[in-house]
Amino acid sequence: MFEDLKKAALDYHSQPIPGKLSINISKPTETQQDLSLAYSPGVAEPVRVIAENPEEAYRYTTKGNLVGVISDGTAVLGLGDVGPLASKPVMEGKAVLFKRFADIDVFDIEVDADPEGFINTVARIAPTFGGINLEDIKAPQCFEIESALIERLNIPVFHDDQHGTAVIVAAGLLNALEIQNKDLSEVKIVCVGAGAAGIASMRLLIAMGARKDNIYMIDKQGVIHTGRMDLGTHKFAFAIETDKKTLADAVDGADVFVGVSSANVLTADMLRTMAKRPIVFALSNPDPEIHPEVALAARDDLIIATGRSDFPNQINNVLCFPYLFRGALDVRATAINQEMLIAAAHAIRTLAHQPVPQSVLDASHEKSKLKFGPDYIIPKPQDPRLLSIVPPAVAKAAIDTKVAKLGYPAHYPPIEE
Numbered sequence: 001m002f003e004d005l006k007k008a009a010l011d012y013h014s015q016p017i018p019g020k021l022s023i024n025i026s027k028p029t030e031t032q033q034d035l036s037l038a039y040s041p042g043v044a045e046p047v048r049v050i051a052e053n054p055e056e057a058y059r060y061t062t063k064g065n066l067v068g069v070i071s072d073g074t075a076v077l078g079l080g081d082v083g084p085l086a087s088k089p090v091m092e093g094k095a096v097l098f099k100r101f102a103d104i105d106v107f108d109i110e111v112d113a114d115p116e117g118f119i120n121t122v123a124r125i126a127p128t129f130g131g132i133n134l135e136d137i138k139a140p141q142c143f144e145i146e147s148a149l150i151e152r153l154n155i156p157v158f159h160d161d162q163h164g165t166a167v168i169v170a171a172g173l174l175n176a177l178e179i180q181n182k183d184l185s186e187v188k189i190v191c192v193g194a195g196a197a198g199i200a201s202m203r204l205l206i207a208m209g210a211r212k213d214n215i216y217m218i219d220k221q222g223v224i225h226t227g228r229m230d231l232g233t234h235k236f237a238f239a240i241e242t243d244k245k246t247l248a249d250a251v252d253g254a255d256v257f258v259g260v261s262s263a264n265v266l267t268a269d270m271l272r273t274m275a276k277r278p279i280v281f282a283l284s285n286p287d288p289e290i291h292p293e294v295a296l297a298a299r300d301d302l303i304i305a306t307g308r309s310d311f312p313n314q315i316n317n318v319l320c321f322p323y324l325f326r327g328a329l330d331v332r333a334t335a336i337n338q339e340m341l342i343a344a345a346h347a348i349r350t351l352a353h354q355p356v357p358q359s360v361l362d363a364s365h366e367k368s369k370l371k372f373g374p375d376y377i378i379p380k381p382q383d384p385r386l387l388s389i390v391p392p393a394v395a396k397a398a399i400d401t402k403v404a405k406l407g408y409p410a411h412y413p414p415i416e417e
Contacts, residue, residue, distance in 0.1 A: 013089060020092045021108070026062075055405075058130075058332065062105060067325055068129040069094045069108045072118055075138035075161070075196070078285050084110035087136055094135060094160075102322035102387060104329065106133075115141045119148045130329050131156040131336075133321065139195040140234055156328045156336040162200035164317035167324070167341050168378065169201045169258060169281060170208055171348040172315055175377040176303045177256075180277040184209045188254045188275070192247060192289060193261035194219040194235050201258060202238060207338055208345070213240055216250040218261075223250055248273075255279065259289030266290040268298040276301060283307040283315050303374045312366060312375040319348055319379060323386050327394025330412075331404035343397035347390045351379045359384065388413060 013020065028034045036042050046060035058064040073087030088110050095106035107128070111121050122132060122145075132155065134146055142159055149157045158164075177184055189210060191198045194217050202215055217224040217238040223246065224231060226239045244250050247265065251257060252273040257266060257280045266282065266289045280295055282288035285307040292311050295304050305313035324344050328336055356370040363382050369375040379386060392412045398404040408415065 020089075020096050021106075057127075063128065064130045064329060064332065065103075066105045066107065066129050067098060067131045067133050067329075068122070068125070069098070069106050069133045069135055070111060070122055071109075071135040072111050072113065072137055074136070074141070076136045077161075081138065084112045091135060094133070097318050098133075098322050098325070100322075101318060101381070102326040102391075104322060104325055115145055119145055119152075122149055123152050126153050126155060129155060130332075131158065131325055133325070134159040134161075136161065137196075139199070140232055142196045143199075143234055150335065154334045156325070156333055158321070158324070158336045159196065159200075160317055160321050162196045163204070163336070163341055164320045164324075165197040165260065165283075165315075166201040166204040167320040167345045168315050168317060168348065169283075170204050170342075170345040171319075171352075172281065172305055172313065172378040173205070173256065173258075173279065174208075174345070174349050175352055175372070176279045176305070176374075179372075179374055179377065180255075180279060180303060182255055182277065182279075185211060186214075187256050188214045188216070189256040189258065190216045190218065190247070190250045190254045191258045191260070192218045192265055193259060193284075194224060194238070195260070197260040197283075198258070199234055199238070201260070204338070204341060204345070208342060212238070216240070216242070216244065216254070218247055218250060222246050257281065257289075259283055261289060263287030264289065264291075266295075268294055271295055271298045271302075274299075278302055280304045281306075281315060303377065305377065312369055313377050314381075315378065316381055318381045319386065320344055320390075323390035324394050326387070327391035328398060330391060330406070330409050331395045331398050332406045333398040333403050334405065335403045337398075337401055337403060339401045340394045340397045340403075343393040344390055347393035348379060348386070351383065351385060351389055352377060354385075356380070357383065357385065 027038060029038060049056045069091050071087045071091055073084040074081045076082050076087050076090055091108035095108050098104040098106045111118050113121055137145060146157060146159045191202050206212055223244050224235050224239050226241050231239060248270050251270045253275055255275045255278060259282045262284055280302060282290050288306045292304050295302055305315050307315055353372050360380050360383050361370060364370060395408060396415055399408060
């Protein structure tokens with residue numbers, strides 16, 4: 001079966017033409033007059049206008065609906081440091097998702113450079129784009145790269161492995177906590193994986209009400225505590241005073257487990273020591289930190305989510321990044337800030353409370369489970385309502401925090417006060 005999947009994947013990417021993207025022409029090009037307008041001499045007119053006022057690029061070019069998906073290939077999900085060229089199929093895939101779910105155009109760009117060279121390269125090509133989506137860059141370099149580009153550019157810069165994951169984790173966790181009758185400000189959280197996704201997810205949860213001293217961050221050496229001398233800046237921010245040293249120590253009595261690390265690190269015995277009505281987000285792909293069947297056999301009061309589509313409660317970044325950028329681009333935001341991330345999380349969370357459309361039920365093998373509850377804490381990626389709910393929430397947050405250059409779009413649903 002695995003060999004069949006490999007062949008199908010290779011055939012998909014190679015036939016009938018290589019790759020998953022192409023460029024389409026959006027204006028008529030049939031006549032001599034059309035070509036005169038598309039290029040010389042007609043093209044000179046928008047050039048002159050933009051030279052006079054750079055903002056006019058949004059009127060006369062694709063800039064306002066164009067995102068750069070950019071990677072150095074150092075942290076491709078499940079594959080590691082494969083290099084820039086080998087990361088290209090993943091970046092093309094990201095572009096497909098942007099277009100499929102939010103009608104955003106993408107150029108995927110793979111950069112062979114050290115962090116400083118990467119930063120300079122992206123900064124120099126940034127005039128092409130309305131936004132930058134950084135992808136599959138290893139920690140801690142990803143923090144440095146994102147921070148530097150946010151400082152240098154006046155368009156949204158977003159590292160999806162950090163903030164896309166964080167938004168979906170937050171949305172799903174808030175719903176799971178509601179079902180389990182627990183409060184974010186009180187629960188003890190264990191996060192296994194102190195890279196981009198883990199650190200960003202915990203930062204966002206703290207911003208939304210979690211207590212830092214209730215979070216146990218764990219890397220390959222164990223619990224991140226104040227007695228350790230091997231911590232960089234980003235990990236040290238999560239160091240706590242504790243006698244707990246191992247994962248087994250940390251999960252004892254914990255309410256929430258968030259895994260963004262590697263397969264099978266959480267055992268059934270560890271799970272049995274967690275608090276009543278525990279929540280487990282085992283997000284490693286393709287093999288989770290604990291298999292759902294193993295987890296549910298150990299605890300019948302459990303809510304579990306994974307990163308896989310063949311189990312309930314898939315924590316998938318595609319629920320976030322297309323719609324987050326759609327809202328940011330539509331108000332010409334100069335940044336994607338924390339308030340916009342929180343707005344996206346709440347919008348996604350709220351959608352799971354509503355009845356599921358028939359089109360989503362028809363596309364799912366879990367029809368009977370698609371109702372808000374332990375097996376449905378987060379919407380499905382195929383839910384068309386994401387496009388009408390998440391971008392408006394993001395746009396409003398951008399306007400409220402004064403990073404939007406345009407007002408609330410007229411074609412958006414009215415804002416509910």
